[in-house]
Amino acid sequence: PIIEFPQVYDMLARMKSETQAARAITYEASRLMDLRRILERRQEGSRDPALRSRLKEVSALTSVLTPMAKAYASEMAVRAAYDAIQIHGGAGYMREFPVERLWRDARITTIYEGTTQLQVVGAMGGILSGALSQYLAQKGEHDYRPELARLAMLAREAREKLSATVARLKALNDRDYTDYVSRRLVDMACDCLAVHLLLDQAQRDAARTLPAEKVISEALPRIRMQADHIAAGDKLTIERRADLL
Ligand SMILES: Cc1cc2nc3c(=O)[nH]c(=O)nc-3n(C[C@H](O)[C@H](O)[C@H](O)COP(=O)(O)OP(=O)(O)OC[C@H]3O[C@@H](n4cnc5c(N)ncnc54)[C@H](O)[C@@H]3O)c2cc1C
The missing domain is CATH 1.20.140.10 (Butyryl-CoA Dehydrogenase, subunit A, domain 3)
Incomplete structure (x- = not known):
């Protein structure tokens, strides 16, 4: 089969x-x-x-x-x-x-x-304002079951990457670049949110540990990749758009 x-x-x-x-x-x-x-x-x-x-x-x-x-x-x-x-x-x-x-x-x-793309525009305000990061930080303050320690550590890494990326974009203060990477940032935020919600489910119900482990193991490499991509600050497509398209 x-x-x-x-x-x-x-x-x-x-x-x-x-x-x-x-x-x-x-x-x-x-x-x-x-x-x-x-x-x-x-x-x-x-x-x-x-x-x-x-x-x-x-x-x-x-x-x-x-x-x-x-x-x-x-x-x-x-x-x-x-x-x-x-x-x-x-x-x-x-x-x-x-x-x-x-x-x-x-x-x-x-x-x-x-x-x-319009959902991305709609979500950006609450991500850049730090409202989402604050909500994730509150979620992360839980005392998780000892078996969930590794997943909780990965969730912490996820939200720290999101907060650091938001801080970097704010420090850069470049509207074009922020708009250009907005889809990546929102995808990253969705992954971070899913990681925390699945971890909560695993905390409430041990039977949800495996689904949480799977979601987190898929999401973390994507979160790291998007954070690296945004941090790289590559503006080639913005600056050479006319030649590239
Ligand atoms: C089967 C079907 C049923 C529908 N039913 C309804 C209905 O019941 N009621 C109703 O009101 N409408 C309905 N629609 C219309 C639908 O809501 C619109 O097609 C949809 O909102 C997209 O608008 P648009 O087609 O004008 O595309 P546009 O708005 O012209 O978008 C074209 C492209 O540009 C991108 N884009 C546009 N603005 C931005 C921006 N600011 N930043 C980044 N990217 C942007 C879009 O994401 C898209 O990729 C229906 C459409 C279909 C196909």
């Missing part, structure tokens, strides 16, 4: 792991949206400064997590549907199997209701 081929089970395992990451991000964005509505209702007629400040914090988080959820989930759905066709071989391209339809259905989700 083709599932015995490492390249095939690698595709299947990544499809499953990215689906779990997308669900975690989407549920967290939804939870924060519900919380925001509750706080908004509570704030009507209230002058409680603590409530106002909590509402401000939660609103800032929903503004960044909502576009991240849309971007991450729709882009991973395209990757999963693409690999699903690949695993079916030539038959996957034909109409006799539903996977080609799944690919077309997935493909539009990165376009309508705001393209991925």
Whole structure:
């Protein structure tokens, strides 16, 4: 059976792991949206400064997590549907199997209701302001179970790379370069968020340790790569755009 081929089970395992990451991000964005509505209702007629400040914090988080959820989930759905066709071989391209339809259905989700590029524009404010980094730092303050020590250390590395990248971009103060690398930064932020949410799941339920390990082992090399890429400050494409295109 083709599932015995490492390249095939690698595709299947990544499809499953990215689906779990997308669900975690989407549920967290939804939870924060519900919380925001509750706080908004509570704030009507209230002058409680603590409530106002909590509402401000939660609103800032929903503004960044909502576009991240849309971007991450729709882009991973395209990757999963693409690999699903690949695993079916030539038959996957034909109409006799539903996977080609799944690919077309997935493909539009990165376009309508705001393209991925517009989700990136929407998420950048909350990433550059440090709102997301602060939220991840709070998550990381947990006392994790001893078996999760290695994963918690990797989560720390992920959020430190994100914070350092944001600090570097702010110090650079170069609007063109920041816009140019914005997709990389948002992809990196989505991976960092998934790492922390899956780690939380593993903390609450030992049965979620393996999915967390898989998501973290896939995400960390990407986070390091994006951080290195952004830090390199390569402006070739910006400066030579006319010649390159
Ligand atoms: C099947 C289908 C159903 C649809 N249903 C609806 C519906 O029910 N209601 C509705 O209102 N619309 C609907 N649409 C329209 C859909 O929402 C738009 O196609 C989508 O928002 C993209 O807009 P656009 O096609 O004008 O592309 P454009 O906005 O012209 O974008 C073209 C490209 O430029 C990029 N781009 C644009 N602005 C920026 C920017 N600031 N920074 C970086 N990149 C940028 C985009 O990401 C994209 O890659 C539907 C479309 C389809 C195909």
